[in-house]
Amino acid sequence: MAEGFRTLIVGGGVAALEGALALRDLAGDRVTVTLLAPEPDFVYRPLRVKEPFGLEQAQRYPLSEIARDIGVELVRDRFGWLDSESPVVHTDGGDRLSYDALLLALGARLHPAFSHGLTIDDRRLDEQLHGLIQDIETGYVRSLAFVAPSAMPWPLPIYELALMTAHRAYDMEVELSVTIATPEDAPLAIFGIDVSQAVEGLLSDRGIAVLGSAHCSVPEPGLVLIHPGGRELRVDRVVALPELFGPSTPGVPTGTHGGFIPVDVHCRVRGFDNVFAAGDATDFPIKHGGIAAQQADTAAMAIASLAGAAVEPGPFNPEIHAILLGADKPLYLSAHITGGHGSASEVSEEPTWSPPTKIAAKYLAPYLEAREPQGTQ
Ligand SMILES: Cc1cc2nc3c(=O)[nH]c(=O)nc-3n(C[C@H](O)[C@H](O)[C@H](O)COP(=O)(O)OP(=O)(O)OC[C@H]3O[C@@H](n4cnc5c(N)ncnc54)[C@H](O)[C@@H]3O)c2cc1C
Numbered sequence: 001m002a003e004g005f006r007t008l009i010v011g012g013g014v015a016a017l018e019g020a021l022a023l024r025d026l027a028g029d030r031v032t033v034t035l036l037a038p039e040p041d042f043v044y045r046p047l048r049v050k051e052p053f054g055l056e057q058a059q060r061y062p063l064s065e066i067a068r069d070i071g072v073e074l075v076r077d078r079f080g081w082l083d084s085e086s087p088v089v090h091t092d093g094g095d096r097l098s099y100d101a102l103l104l105a106l107g108a109r110l111h112p113a114f115s116h117g118l119t120i121d122d123r124r125l126d127e128q129l130h131g132l133i134q135d136i137e138t139g140y141v142r143s144l145a146f147v148a149p150s151a152m153p154w155p156l157p158i159y160e161l162a163l164m165t166a167h168r169a170y171d172m173e174v175e176l177s178v179t180i181a182t183p184e185d186a187p188l189a190i191f192g193i194d195v196s197q198a199v200e201g202l203l204s205d206r207g208i209a210v211l212g213s214a215h216c217s218v219p220e221p222g223l224v225l226i227h228p229g230g231r232e233l234r235v236d237r238v239v240a241l242p243e244l245f246g247p248s249t250p251g252v253p254t255g256t257h258g259g260f261i262p263v264d265v266h267c268r269v270r271g272f273d274n275v276f277a278a279g280d281a282t283d284f285p286i287k288h289g290g291i292a293a294q295q296a297d298t299a300a301m302a303i304a305s306l307a308g309a310a311v312e313p314g315p316f317n318p319e320i321h322a323i324l325l326g327a328d329k330p331l332y333l334s335a336h337i338t339g340g341h342g343s344a345s346e347v348s349e350e351p352t353w354s355p356p357t358k359i360a361a362k363y364l365a366p367y368l369e370a371r372e373p374q375g376t377q
Contacts, residue, residue: 004032005307008089008097009072010079011105012037012063014359015279015292019103020072021363022300027309033072034097036079036089037063044373046289046358048122049160049325052129053168059373066371079106082251084272101274101303104249104261105296108280108287110242113149114218117238120157129161132237136169136176143177143235145224149243150183150215151258154287155190156322158182158241159199163326166206178207179233181214181224190286191320191335192345199347202327247281255283265315267299274306286337290321293361321353321360332356 007023009016012035020033040062047058067074077091082102089097112119118128135141146162162180169176180187180203186196187203187210203210215227218240224233246259253271255262260283262270267282269275276299279292295316302313318337323330334346334353346352357365 004030005303006098006100007031007033007103007303007307008036008099008101009033009103009105010036010089011107011279011281012039012042013105013107013279013292014289014361014364015105015107015281015296016103017042017066017367018293018361018364019105019278019296019300020070021367022297023304024070024072025363026300026304026311027307030307030309031304034075034099035063035067035072036075036077036091036097038076038078039063040076041374042066044359044368045122046156048125049157049164051126052133053164055164059368061368061371061373065374069371070367079104079247079249082249082275084251084275087274099274101306102276103296103299103303104247104252104269104275104277104281105279105292106247106249106281108153108244108260109247111245112240113243114147114216114238114240116218116221116223117147117240119240119242120161121242122157129239132239133165133168135237136165136174137172139174141236142175143179143237145179145181145233145235145238147216147218147224147238147240148180148182148184149241151243152183153241153244155184155188156288156324159187159203159324160326161239162203162208163206163324166208167326170206177209177235179209179211179235181211181216181226181233183213183215185213187212188324188333190337191322191333191347192343194345195333195335195347196345198331199324199333202331244280244287246283249281252277257283263295265298266302266313267295267316268302276302284316284318286318286320288320288322289359290361291318291337293359293364294318297362323356323358 041060187199261277278295298316
């Protein structure tokens with residue numbers, strides 16, 4: 001590949017692929033793109049919630065094929081540390097990758113927030129929840145709490161899992177009490193009031209109780225303490241979302257909370273001219289695939305401009321779209337994000353964006369729609 005403006009993208013998830021596709025569109029041959037990613041495949045994480053119910057498996061797309069298809073070089077290795085003086089990224093495998101611009105899209109690290117209960121890990125959700133669902137089907141488990149840690153991670157899965165579990169119990173004609181305990185002041189509060197009210201109604205129709213503004217601890221198996229107030233919830237099983245932390249990126253500054261990478265409105269890492277970050281790795285408080293993609297698009301505009309393309313970098317102006325699964329029909333949710341809450345909140349049973357995919361991403365969504373996934377697992 002001819003040497004253009006060298007852009008190194010670290011990661012092989014939503015933000016990384018969206019960034020690579022956006023750069024191809026915005027800067028064409030002016031940039032050469034290298035993708036540094038340890039895993040062989042891009043996995044469509046939102047569909048993992050269906051796996052424990054035997055409904056569908058998350059699609060996988062080999063990164064090597066995507067890289068070949070869009071004309072980027074793939075290096076299968078891990079980010080080790082950044083020497084911004086040189087400037088070079090050192091990989092765990094001992095390589096030194098130099099760049100003119102760097103986009104960090106390493107995602108978040110997952111940690112259990114509670115020492116008791118089951119903390120979901122979407123890489124093995126099927127294995128984790130399959131037994132629980134069987135215990136519900138046979139009537140062995142009759143009460144269940146889905147608990148989110150105090151810093152709400154991805155907004156959707158807790159609601160989707162609760163809805164699908166309640167639905168399965170109903171189908172099997174078994175009694176099951178389902179409670180969601182969440183630090184949000186209302187269900188899916190970041191989507192704004194209209195969405196929250198619609199989701200609240202849906203959950204109530206399904207007999208799912210919601211404890212909002214709940215900061216929980218799980219001091220022993222089956223016991224959830226809700227703060228403030230000290231209310232106790234006793235259930236047969238507790239399923240918790242993980243707490244998210246920023247990635248380990250030696251040489252890159254981390255913000256004050258959770259080790260996330262601090263970025264400005266152009267998704268430029270604070271203190272750097274040519275280092276950008278996008279997605280769950282950044283200090284933007286909402287962790288969502290569509291948001292990751294918009295951040296990657298914002299960074300790609302700034303990088304294309306640095307490479308000399310006729311692109312005016314615009315600021316990150318977050319808009320959130322989501323498809324909530326688990327009701328009779330999928331619900332299409334949208335909002336503009338202002339100050340951590342949604343305005344222009346919209347809920348519909350019909351798609352309101354195109355293509356209407358779980359991860360709303362300007363370039364990645366149509367690209368994946370046009371590709372065949374390969375072998376699910
Ligand atoms: C169960 C579930 C359901 C979800 N549902 C939705 C939904 O419906 N809609 C939606 O928009 N979002 C949804 N999300 C959230 C969405 O999946 C994430 O916000 C999104 O994947 C973030 O993208 P990312 O690129 O920042 O990080 P990731 O997708 O996590 O990608 C990070 C990449 O970095 C790589 N990496 C990690 N460490 C290194 C290293 N040291 N060196 C190099 N590479 C590294 C990883 O291998 C990976 O390829 C859901 C998440 C889960 C878990």
